[in-house]
Amino acid sequence: MNASLTLLVLCAVMFGSGVYVMLERSLTRVLIGFLLVGNAVNILIFIMSGAPGLGPILGAGVDPDDISDPLPQAFILTAIVINLGVTAFxxxxxxxxxxxxQLGDEGDLVDDESDDEIEAGRAADIVRSAAQDDDAIQQIIDASDEEPEEVEHR
Structure with a gap:
């Protein structure tokens, strides 16, 4: 295995600077540090994958020792996808x-007071309409308890 000294130095610098920046209090700097460390991990996996070789397809006349290992490539692709998801988060x-x-002391409750007033008004309307419905039903029940009038049949 013959790793490039330039890639090793780049990987070490990215790890060191990424960890240093991640120790800051600002979330933006933590994100930048996370991106640096994520890319450093990808370079480390690339360095550790070994010497390049032929494509990982066995065919006639292909020596299995000359084929490159496809697993590190899959690891790098997976690391990139995970890095993207964590970055979005x-x-x-x-x-x-x-x-x-930006909201200050009010926090997350800025619009909640006006929403509570609107909800209270809606609840009062529902209670009023339910009471009116109950009165109408009671009138129908009272009317049905009275003796029915004779209806003329034709």
Missing amino acids: MLALIYRSWWLA
């Missing part, structure tokens, strides 16, 4: 944190 956290910081 971190961006959502950063946005939510920024939004709550």
Whole structure:
């Protein structure tokens, strides 16, 4: 196995700077550090994958020792997808944190008071309409308890 010294140095610098930046308090810097460490892991997997070789397809006249291992490529692809998902989650956290910081002491309750007044009005309307429905039903029951009038049949 012959790893490039340039890739090793790049990997070490990315790991070191990523961990250093992740120790900051700002979520944006944590995200940048996470991206650096994620890319450093991809380079490390690439370095550890061994010497390049032929495509991983066995055919006639192909020596299995000359074929490159496809597993590190799958690991790198999986790491990229996971890195993208965690980055999207971190961006959502950063946005939510920024939004709550802009609201100040009121926090997440800014629109809740007006919503509560609207909901209270709707609840009162529902109670009123239910009471009117109950009165109408009671009138129908009272009317049905009275003696029925004779209806002329033709």
